[in-house]
Each structure stands twice: as C-alpha cells, then as structure tokens.
Amino acid sequence: MKNFTWATCLIAFGSLPRLCIATGHPTLQYDPETISPCVEWENNAHNLVCEEVRDYWNITPEEFSRWNPSVGLDCTPWIAASYCVVPLERLPEVSTTSDPPPTSTTTTSTRTLGPSPTSWDPRGCYIDDNAEIPTLQEPMSEEGGDDDLTVAKCEDSCYKSFFEFAGVKEGNECHCGSYVAGETTLNATECNAPCTGNSTDKCGGTGRLNIFMALENEIVTTTTGSSTVPTSTVLDSTVPTSTSTSG
Known part of the structure; x- marks a missing residue:
C-alpha cells in the first residue's frame, strides 16, 4: 500500500459531481517555481x-498564477500535475479579543508549520530497487555511501534541505x-542493516x-498577567475544509 494521506472533495461539473484530490504534498510532477512552502496540493x-479548482478553493486567477507560475490567468497550460492551492501564507491568522479590565490577561498563540528536526515518525521499511522510480527522490550521500551515517544525521540533512x-x-x-513513491515490504526485518555511524541504528x-x-510543531499558547476575564481566540479564513481519510 502506498503511503499517502488523501483529502477528498466534490466539485460540481454541470449536473455531475467530480472528485478532486488534495494532499499535504505533491503526488505528481510539479513546477519547481511553485510557491514554497505549500501545505495543500491539488493533484490533477x-x-x-x-477554473473549478480555483472556484472551490476561493482562489483568484492572479493568486493561482502567482502560486503556480506555470499556469496563466486563463488557466493554460493545464496538465496532469500537482498544483498548490493552500500556501503557508494563506493559513488563518490567530487573533485574541477581550474586554480589558484594570488588570488584563494577554494570551498569544503561535503556530509553526513544517518539520521539526527532533520529532520524526517512523513509517516502516520500503522497497527501493528501481532506479528509474526511486521511493525517495533526492539522494543525499556521496557515491560510495557515508562512512559515518546515523538515522539522526540523515533526518537532519533532509530537514535542512x-x-x-x-x-x-x-x-x-x-x-x-517530498513524498513516498514506493510500497512497504512484507517483512520489516529486511531493513535491519546497521548504520555505519552507529551500529545500534538500523x-x-x-x-x-x-x-x-x-x-x-504544536500550537504553543502562553498567558501573562492576572485576570478572570476570559480571552477568546478567533480564526478567520476562507479556505475550505476537506475530509481526510487514510488509504
């Protein structure tokens, strides 16, 4: 089974609904000049x-062309590729409101999207034996391999890139x-080769x-001052919400 997380939505096409697929990373070819970072992609x-994709995501022609420079204002050329529909800059801003008493409470919330160099989720052992269709697209080690490789060292290299x-x-x-193109092995022990930089790593x-x-990274909220007056957090965005399933 391929390792993708899918979000699905329906776009009206005449009287028939059509399926569109949004993911957190591109699953098809895409323009290297696409806006970065992008947190939601439509895979055509x-x-x-x-035009229907732009309408569904409430994107103007000018915005769509700025995020996806390969597509003009008239939606051409439009090919089988992945297109950014929610760049990081378009995520909702967090604001706070309260009635200020003599002594007020200030609550601030911050969100940092993107990978954390200290927090990684193991996804398993994957087949990678086809040089023409690599499971991960970018080799980082020099020819002949790395004589001092560890899992943490590789994670750090990918994060910084x-x-x-x-x-x-x-x-x-x-x-x-940016995505995983291969399939998992039937036996996880096929990934038991010790790392050259740490034999306890696999x-x-x-x-x-x-x-x-x-x-x-998680949303971090800090509170300063002292008051019993509640502070409310308001999210304001026109970005539609998709239903996520795993498959």
Whole structure:
C-alpha cells in the first residue's frame, strides 16, 4: 500500500459531481517555481477543470498564477500535475479579543508549520530497487555511501534541505523526498542493516529504505498577567475544509 494521506472533495461539473484530490504534498510532477512552502496540493490525475479548482478553493486567477507560475490567468497550460492551492501564507491568522479590565490577561498563540528536526515518525521499511522510480527522490550521500551515517544525521540533512521524508538504505545511504513513491515490504526485518555511524541504528537494507516522516510543531499558547476575564481566540479564513481519510 502506498503511503499517502488523501483529502477528498466534490466539485460540481454541470449536473455531475467530480472528485478532486488534495494532499499535504505533491503526488505528481510539479513546477519547481511553485510557491514554497505549500501545505495543500491539488493533484490533477482525474481530468479536473482548472477554473473549478480555483472556484472551490476561493482562489483568484492572479493568486493561482502567482502560486503556480506555470499556469496563466486563463488557466493554460493545464496538465496532469500537482498544483498548490493552500500556501503557508494563506493559513488563518490567530487573533485574541477581550474586554480589558484594570488588570488584563494577554494570551498569544503561535503556530509553526513544517518539520521539526527532533520529532520524526517512523513509517516502516520500503522497497527501493528501481532506479528509474526511486521511493525517495533526492539522494543525499556521496557515491560510495557515508562512512559515518546515523538515522539522526540523515533526518537532519533532509530537514535542512526542506524535505518532509528521510530514508536510510544499505547501511550507508541517506535519501530525502517530498513524498513516498514506493510500497512497504512484507517483512520489516529486511531493513535491519546497521548504520555505519552507529551500529545500534538500523539503516535499511539492500534495495530497502527505512523511512521517517517529519512531524509538525504544536500550537504553543502562553498567558501573562492576572485576570478572570476570559480571552477568546478567533480564526478567520476562507479556505475550505476537506475530509481526510487514510488509504
């Protein structure tokens, strides 16, 4: 099973609904000049209509072309590719409101999207034996491998290069990617090769990648001052909400 998280929505096309697919990372080819960071992508693998995608996500032609420079204001060219529909700059801002008493409470909330270099989720052992279709797209180790590789070292390299996924292979190789294109193995022990930099770490196997996914940072709320007057948090956004399922 491929490692994708899907969000689905329906777009009206005449009298028939059409399926559009949104993910947190591109699953198809995309313009390298696409706005970055992007947190939601439409993957045009089912003959979506450009204008309907823009309308559904409440995007103006000018915004869509700025985020996706390969597409003009007239929605051409429109090909089978992944397009950014929610860049980080479009996420809702957090604001606070309260009736200020003589002594007030100030609550501030901050959200940092993107991978944390200290928080990674193991995704399992993946098959990676086809050089033409790599499971992770970017090899980070030099030819011949890394004589001092650890899982943490590979994760750090991928994080600093703005990749969401890190993978270790054959004991001495580090690979990074924005998405995972391969499938898991039937036996996790196929990823038991010791890392060259730490024999207690497991760095994949022959034609096998041990893959980790960077996690998002949490919302952190701090409160200063003293008061019993409640403070409310208000979110304001026109970005539609999709229903997420795993498959």
